[in-house]
Amino acid sequence: MIKQHRGATSTEWYGFAGWVTSWVSYALFLVWAYIPDEYLEAAGINVFPSKSWALIFPTWCCMLIVFLISAYESLCALVAVDALSSFTTVHDSFSRWPEDLGISDPWCGCEDSIPPLADLPAHMVSEALYGA
Incomplete structure (x- = not known):
């Protein structure tokens, strides 16, 4: 069975009223912005x-x-x-630390090859990026 539409809901009325109010406000703003003060005063609008x-x-x-x-x-x-002391920054069983891969210095600057992919401790990254 098809439900019959019996009229606009309150949301539709509020939306329409807001739309009309927005356009009227914008039109009044443009009139005030572009019409010289002398014409507004001649029309009886003295306070603006x-x-x-x-x-x-x-x-x-x-x-x-x-x-x-x-x-x-x-x-x-x-x-x-998270803070550096947070539990979420602690390593787990899937972490690959430089020491476990036989890398003594993670910042080795190897010119010949790319070093193996390894996780860096959060404090080391913070020190390298922010000096803290």
């Missing part, structure tokens, strides 16, 4: 912000979006990285 806000507000909003995205990505990266 400075025209410099026509550039400041969109620029501020764009930079806020850039900041929020970069802050979100930075915090996610900060949370995802």
